[in-house]
Amino acid sequence: MPPGASGNGSSSSNDKREFRPISGKHGPHLNSRNPYQPVPDFLSNVNSFKIIESTLREGEQFANAFFDTAKKIEIAKALDDFGVDYIELTSPAASEQSRLDCEAICKLGLKAKILTHIRCHMDDARIAVQTGVDGVDVVIGTSSFLREHSHGKDMDYIHKTAIEVIEFVKSHNIEIRFSSEDSFRSELVDLLSIYRTVDQIGVNRVGIADTVGCASPRQVYDLIRTLRGVVSCDIETHFHNDTGCAVANAYCALEAGATHIDTSVLGIGERNGITPLGGLMARMIVADREYVTSKYKLHKLRDLENLVAEAVEVNIPFNNYITGFCAFTHKAGIHAKAILANPSTYEIINPADFGITRYVHFASRLTGWNAIKSRVEQLDLDMTDAQCKECTAKIKQLADVRPLNVDDVDGIIRQYHFNIKTGNDQPLLKGIDHPAPGTQEAAGTDEPAAKKLRTELDQDAAKCC
Ligand SMILES: CC(=O)SCCNC(=O)CCNC(=O)[C@H](O)C(C)(C)COP(=O)(O)OP(=O)(O)OC[C@H]1O[C@@H](n2cnc3c(N)ncnc32)[C@H](O)[C@@H]1OP(=O)(O)O
Numbered sequence: 333m334p335p336g337a338s339g340n341g342s343s344s345s346n347d348k349r350e351f352r353p354i355s356g357k358h359g360p361h362l363n364s365r366n367p368y369q370p371v372p373d374f375l376s377n378v379n380s381f382k383i384i385e386s387t388l389r390e391g392e393q394f395a396n397a398f399f400d401t402a403k404k405i406e407i408a409k410a411l412d413d414f415g416v417d418y419i420e421l422t423s424p425a426a427s428e429q430s431r432l433d434c435e436a437i438c439k440l441g442l443k444a445k446i447l448t449h450i451r452c453h454m455d456d457a458r459i460a461v462q463t464g465v466d467g468v469d470v471v472i473g474t475s476s477f478l479r480e481h482s483h484g485k486d487m488d489y490i491h492k493t494a495i496e497v498i499e500f501v502k503s504h505n506i507e508i509r510f511s512s513e514d515s516f517r518s519e520l521v522d523l524l525s526i527y528r529t530v531d532q533i534g535v536n537r538v539g540i541a542d543t544v545g546c547a548s549p550r551q552v553y554d555l556i557r558t559l560r561g562v563v564s565c566d567i568e569t570h571f572h573n574d575t576g577c578a579v580a581n582a583y584c585a586l587e588a589g590a591t592h593i594d595t596s597v598l599g600i601g602e603r604n605g606i607t608p609l610g611g612l613m614a615r616m617i618v619a620d621r622e623y624v625t626s627k628y629k630l631h632k633l634r635d636l637e638n639l640v641a642e643a644v645e646v647n648i649p650f651n652n653y654i655t656g657f658c659a660f661t662h663k664a665g666i667h668a669k670a671i672l673a674n675p676s677t678y679e680i681i682n683p684a685d686f687g688i689t690r691y692v693h694f695a696s697r698l699t700g701w702n703a704i705k706s707r708v709e710q711l712d713l714d715m716t717d718a719q720c721k722e723c724t725a726k727i728k729q730l731a732d733v734r735p736l737n738v739d740d741v742d743g744i745i746r747q748y749h750f751n752i753k754t755g756n757d758q759p760l761l762k763g764i765d766h767p768a769p770g771t772q773e774a775a776g777t778d779e780p781a782a783k784k785l786r787t788e789l790d791q792d793a794a795k796c797c
C-alpha cells in the first residue's frame with residue numbers, strides 16, 4: 333500500500349505521517365484539518381495585507397485636487413487615525429511647497445510610515461532622502477510606450493540607474509521600493525529581469541503598477557504569482573480604475589501573493605483614479621473581518637471620505653462602497669421582509685462595522701405588508717396583519733400614481749389606524765378611498781384624468797392626517 337493510503341476504511345501508521353502538523357506563515361495544521369478539504373492557499377495575503385495610502389500623492393494628481401499645507405496635514409492625521417500602514421506623499425522634486433509639506437508631515441510623528449514618490453533619478457533621490465521620510469518609492473516606465481515617449485531610456489539604462497538610486501537611498505537607512513510604471517504593457521522578461529536585480533540588491537518592495545487600468549483580475553493573478561516566485565521582497569501593487577477592475581485587481585493581487593495595496597480616499601487620482609480605500613475595505617472585510625476590524629478604524633471611513641470630498645469639491649457618489657447614501661437601503665418588499673427577519677439575507681457587509689445603519693425603504697409601490705407592518709410597529713400603532721395588508725394595498729394605490737415620501741406613507745397609516753379605531757370612514761387620501769369614475773381607475777390610461785388626480789393628490793398629501 334502506498335504511504336498515506338489506507339485500505340478497508342482503517343487507517344495505517346502512514347496516515348499519521350501524512351497529516352503531521354507543518355509550520356508556515358499561516359500555520360495550517362494538516363492533522364487538525366478535514367483531510368478531504370483542499371490544501372490552504374499558502375500564497376494568499378488576503379488576511380495579512382498592508383495599505384499604502386496615496387491620497388496625498390496619486391490623489392493630488394486628481395483633476396480637482398489642490399491641498400494646501402494645512403489640508404495635507406489634516407488628511408495625513410485622519411489617514412493615520414484610520415490606521416493605514418503607509419502614507420505616500422507627492423515628490424519633493426515637484427515644487428518647493430511639495431518639499432516643505434513633505435518635511436512638515438514627516439515631523440508630525442504619525443504612526444504610519446511616511447513615503448515619498450520619485451522618478452528613478454539621482455536628482456530626485458537626493459532631495460527625497462533629505463525630507464525625513466521613512467521610505468522612498470521609486471518608479472520608472474518599462475513599457476515600450478513609456479520608454480519611447482516618456483523618458484526615452486532603454487532597459488540597460490533603467491538597470492544601471494535603478495541600482496544607483498537604490499544603493500543611494502539604502503545608504504540613508506530608509507525603506508526603498510522600486511516599481512515599473514505600466515507593468516502590464518511591459519515585456520515579462522524585462523520586468524522579471526529588473527525585479528530580480530533590485531531584489532538581489534535589497535529593496536524592501538517591488539511594485540507592479542497598472543498605470544492605464546488595462547489589466548484584468550486573471551492577468552493580475554498570473555503576473556503577481558509569477559513575480560512571487562522570482563523575488564523574495566514584498567510586492568506592492570497599484571491599480572487604476574479605467575476599466576472598472578481596481579478593487580478586483582487589488583484582491584487578486586493579494587490572492588497571488590502581493591503584500592501591499594495602494595489606495596486613495598474615494599479612489600481619487602489621475603483620470604478616474606485608483607483602488608478606493610473604502611472599496612478595498614468593503615472587499616477585505618468580507619475576506620477577513622477579524623483582520624480588517626482589528627486593524628482599521630472603520631467607523632472613521634465616512635468622516636475621512638467627507639474630508640477629502642470637501643477638499644476636492646466632489647460629492648460622495650450615490651453608489652459609493654459602504655458610504656453611498658443607499659449602500660444599505662433595502663427597497664423591494666421581498667428584500668425588506670427577509671432583511672427584517674435576518675439582515676444577512678441581503679447584506680454581505682454589516683453596516684454597523686462602519687458605524688452606519690441600514691434602512692428599510694417602504695414608501696414605494698414595491699413595498700410589501702411586512703415592511704409596512706414594521707413601520708406600524710415603529711409608529712407604535714396597533715394593527716392586525718390583515719389590517720396591515722389592507723393598508724399596504726392603499727399605499728400601493730397612491731404609489732402607483734406618484735412618488736411617495738415617508739410622510740405620505742406615515743399619513744396613510746395613521747389615518748387608516750384612526751379610521752379602524754374610531755369606525756370612521758375618512759378618506760386616506762383624496763381619490764384613493766373614494767375614486768370618482770374616470771380618476772383613480774383611469775390613472776394609467778386616461779391622461780388628463782390621471783394628471784388631474786395627481787395634482788389633487790399632490791395638493792392633499794400634506795393635508796392628509
Ligand atoms: C504614473 C505616475 O503617476 S508617475 C508619478 C507622476 N508624478 C509626477 O509627475 C509628479 C509631479 N511632476 C512634476 O512636478 C514634474 O513633472 C517634474 C518636477 C517631476 C519634472 O518636471 P520637468 O523637468 O519640467 O519635466 P516634465 O514634467 O515636462 O517631463 C517629465 C520628465 O521626467 C522624465 N521622466 C519621466 N518619468 C521618469 C522616470 N520614471 N524616471 C526618470 N525620469 C523620468 C522625462 O524624461 C522628462 O524629462 P525631460 O524633459 O528631461 O525628458
Ligand SMILES: O=C(O)CCC(=O)C(=O)O
Nearest residue numbers: 471511513539541543570
Ligand atoms: O509607483 C508606482 O508604483 C505607481 C505609479 C503610478 O501612479 C502609476 O503607474 O499609475
Ligand SMILES: [Zn+2]
Nearest residue numbers: 390543570601
Ligand atoms: Zn497611478
